[in-house]
Amino acid sequence: MTLVREADLTDLAFILPLSRDAFSPYGHYDLSIAKWFLTPGTYTFVCEREVNGKVCCGFIMFALMSEMRRGVQDEQDGETVLEIMAIAVSKECRRQGIGTELIRFARQFNQNLAAGGKPMKIRLSVAETNQAGRSFFEKRGFRVVAEAPWRYPAGQKALRMEL
Numbered sequence: 229m230t231l232v233r234e235a236d237l238t239d240l241a242f243i244l245p246l247s248r249d250a251f252s253p254y255g256h257y258d259l260s261i262a263k264w265f266l267t268p269g270t271y272t273f274v275c276e277r278e279v280n281g282k283v284c285c286g287f288i289m290f291a292l293m294s295e296m297r298r299g300v301q302d303e304q305d306g307e308t309v310l311e312i313m314a315i316a317v318s319k320e321c322r323r324q325g326i327g328t329e330l331i332r333f334a335r336q337f338n339q340n341l342a343a344g345g346k347p348m349k350i351r352l353s354v355a356e357t358n359q360a361g362r363s364f365f366e367k368r369g370f371r372v373v374a375e376a377p378w379r380y381p382a383g384q385k386a387l388r389m390e391l
């Protein structure tokens with residue numbers, strides 16, 4: 229059974245160590261994740277799936293933001309987008325569809341917000357060197373639309389992707 233639910237404060241016990249591990253090649257992101265978690269307008273959802281009697285988890289964090297707030301100067305069209313700030317699945321639970329389920333949920337959330345109108349674009353940044361992440365997003369329909377004018381704290385180029 230798969231359940232996607234809104235995260236609460238107790239989920240930080242799982243989200244923060246996972247973020248520390250998953251994003252450590254790019255910088256120290258656990259404090260940023262904690263700050264974003266508490267920022268109004270940022271939404272965090274957890275996916276739980278039972279696999280062989282064990283619960284596997286992942287989370288997605290997204291926010292409605294204007295490109296100016298994100299600091300992406302080449303995209304300052306005043307448009308509000310649904311920005312995926314982070315997505316990660318516990319290491320031992322990867323490649324079992326949990327990430328896909330979280331993206332499906334984000335798309336549904338976006339559709340619901342649009343209430344029959346035009347849904348927002350969904351965008352994200354991914355490190356150029358993150359082959360697994362890039363492959364994952366490409367399989368889910370995202371395409372690279374630009375190189376961001378900033379780098380990750382550890383020095384990797386950031387690619388902007390859009391669904």
Ligand SMILES: CC(C)(COP(=O)(O)OP(=O)(O)OC[C@H]1O[C@@H](n2cnc3c(N)ncnc32)[C@H](O)[C@@H]1OP(=O)(O)O)[C@@H](O)C(=O)NCCC(=O)NCCS
Pocket residue numbers: 250251286313314315316317318321322323324325326327328329353354358359360361363364365367
């Ligand atoms: C990216 C991530 C969220 C995908 O979650 P997931 O639950 O493993 O994804 P799914 O099982 O739904 O999809 C698997 C697809 O992702 C890609 N993928 C996942 N792990 C991969 C790896 N180690 N190497 C290559 N491709 C990989 C592949 O396209 C794979 O499809 P395949 O199994 O048919 O080859 C997960 O790998 C993760 O937590 N990574 C670390 C955090 C991260 O890099 N997040 C993205 C940047 S914010």
